Amino acid sequence: MTAAGTTDTRREAPAVRRVLAQARFEALGLLRHGEQLLVSVVLPVLALVGLSLVSSPQLAVERWSDAARIDVLAPGVLALTVLSTAFTGQAILLGFERRWGVLRLLGTTPLGRGGLLLAKTTAVLAVLALQLLLLGGVAGALGWRPDVAGLLPAVVAVVLGALALVSLAACLGGALRAEAVLALANLVWVLLAGFGGTVLPAVALPGEPLLSLLPTAALGDALRDAFVLGAWNVRALLVLLVWGLLAGLLARRLLRWSD
Amino acid sequence: MSEGDPRPYAVELRDLTRSFGATTALRGLTLSARHGEVTCVLGPNGAGKTTAVEIAVGLQRPDGGQVRVLGRRPYGAGADHRDRVGVMLQDGGLPQAVTPRALLPHLARLYSTPVDVAELAGRLGIPAFERTTVRRLSGGQRQRVALAAALVGSPEVVFLDEPTAGLDPHARREVHVLLREVAARGTATVVTTHSFEEAERLADRVAVVVGGRVAAAGSVDEVCSGAGAAGLEEAYFALTDGVSL
Numbered sequence: 001m002t003a004a005g006t007t008d009t010r011r012e013a014p015a016v017r018r019v020l021a022q023a024r025f026e027a028l029g030l031l032r033h034g035e036q037l038l039v040s041v042v043l044p045v046l047a048l049v050g051l052s053l054v055s056s057p058q059l060a061v062e063r064w065s066d067a068a069r070i071d072v073l074a075p076g077v078l079a080l081t082v083l084s085t086a087f088t089g090q091a092i093l094l095g096f097e098r099r100w101g102v103l104r105l106l107g108t109t110p111l112g113r114g115g116l117l118l119a120k121t122t123a124v125l126a127v128l129a130l131q132l133l134l135l136g137g138v139a140g141a142l143g144w145r146p147d148v149a150g151l152l153p154a155v156v157a158v159v160l161g162a163l164a165l166v167s168l169a170a171c172l173g174g175a176l177r178a179e180a181v182l183a184l185a186n187l188v189w190v191l192l193a194g195f196g197g198t199v200l201p202a203v204a205l206p207g208e209p210l211l212s213l214l215p216t217a218a219l220g221d222a223l224r225d226a227f228v229l230g231a232w233n234v235r236a237l238l239v240l241l242v243w244g245l246l247a248g249l250l251a252r253r254l255l256r257w258s259d
Numbered sequence: 260m261s262e263g264d265p266r267p268y269a270v271e272l273r274d275l276t277r278s279f280g281a282t283t284a285l286r287g288l289t290l291s292a293r294h295g296e297v298t299c300v301l302g303p304n305g306a307g308k309t310t311a312v313e314i315a316v317g318l319q320r321p322d323g324g325q326v327r328v329l330g331r332r333p334y335g336a337g338a339d340h341r342d343r344v345g346v347m348l349q350d351g352g353l354p355q356a357v358t359p360r361a362l363l364p365h366l367a368r369l370y371s372t373p374v375d376v377a378e379l380a381g382r383l384g385i386p387a388f389e390r391t392t393v394r395r396l397s398g399g400q401r402q403r404v405a406l407a408a409a410l411v412g413s414p415e416v417v418f419l420d421e422p423t424a425g426l427d428p429h430a431r432r433e434v435h436v437l438l439r440e441v442a443a444r445g446t447a448t449v450v451t452t453h454s455f456e457e458a459e460r461l462a463d464r465v466a467v468v469v470g471g472r473v474a475a476a477g478s479v480d481e482v483c484s485g486a487g488a489a490g491l492e493e494a495y496f497a498l499t500d501g502v503s504l
Binding site: 109 | 338353354
């Protein structure tokens with residue numbers, strides 16, 4: 001086995017290089033994970049295609065009432081994809097990586113715990129970019145015509161939403177046993193996909209004032225306002241920011257590195 | 260081999276205490292390891308070996324006592340410190356959905372001075388199963404991948420928690436040869452084990468941990484003569500029988 005450096009010659013690999021290497025490793029893992037792709041790509045595509053073929057439930061409501069159904073549906077499905085990848089997928093992965101000791105082992109490498117969390121977040125954002133492009137393409141084929149002026153607010157909303165949902169995933173996946181995380185993360189996905197203001201806007205649901213404060217509803221509203229109206233929904237972005245900060249602080253307390 | 264090594268101890272654990280609720284894992288454990296030597300840590304299950312290793316690699320903070328690894332406190336130490344320390348945990352810590360062929364080169368990229376991954380993997384017989392995902396590997400195959408992961412950064416100190424558990428005799432022999440080579444290059448090699456034969460074959464120094472303390476430490480001969488025993492197995496039982504954990 002070839003010997004390597006001594007104390008005098010060692011200079012640790014740059015942090016950016018380590019984080020990017022781990023992010024690439026994590027992203028490839030996410031893209032190869034069949035069950036994860038089912039939830040984060042196949043189900044959103046099915047929702048997009050299925051709901052574009054029917055006229056109920058009513059999606060073009062309130063300030064989006066003049067828009068075509070697909071124009072309101074597509075941003076909601078993008079929000080659903082962010083929920084799937086950033087929350088459900090990451091919570092389950094984190095739960096099982098704690099079980100397997102992966103987090104502890106990587107915490108002893110030069111990458112460290114902070115680097116690992118940063119790499120995971122980077123990987124989620126990179127994978128989301130690919131997934132959203134794919135879904136955007138499918139939606140385009142179904143007739144979606146987004147307002148180009150909404151691109152920047154949409155990117156900001158996706159980043160804030162992903163950070164908030166990843167932090168929430170760390171609270172769940174970092175605190176409970178892997179089996180409990182698996183059950184709860186899927187249950188939360190079903191509830192938030194159906195009644196969390198993602199595909200179906202919160203304004204169309206009972207309890208709208210409260211529902212609109214959910215991160216999924218805020219993300220859905222911010223994306224609908226961006227792509228339908230070409231507008232910034234500052235309130236929704238603030239809601240996402242607050243969720244991100246609160247969940248991040250909570251995750252610092254709850255996240256345990258072993259099962 | 261390092262009688263003349265001017266460097267301070269690579270690993271120094273002094274008077275460590277650690278409790279988990281009502282359970283006391285360490286009761287003043289003191290242990291050291293030198294560069295260029297294999298230090299085998301023996302002890303019954305629950306004696307505190309794994310807790311001591313996890314403190315030494317920075318995964319846990321002791322309740323009391325002092326820890327120095329390469330002159331640094333490991334808990335919260337920076338990437339430059341972790342770059343010099345290799346770790347093999349008892350539970351392996353390997354991601355399950357990847358192959359050794361993908362994992363080991365990736366881990367090597369995290370270190371400043373990695374070893375030749377192909378050469379290391381070849382020594383451990385990993386190419387025979389390198390395209391199989393970790394979750395489908397046998398226990399012994401996973402052990403070999405985890406050992407490779409600990410050595411891939413060319414560490415100055417390596418902590419190996421039961422590295423040969425589950426290995427067949429041929430693989431165990433090859434691991435012993437490899438670890439002697441690693442130590443011969445100057446690496447402080449700390450190995451926890453339940454095998455007297457392994458300790459006698461491998462160790463420059465042994466430490467017998469019982470009930471959260473080191474009951475005896477030194478060369479195999481020193482530990483045996485201190486316990487009035489003819490061999491390490493006899494010394495071990497003399498030191499551990501009747502001690503509550």
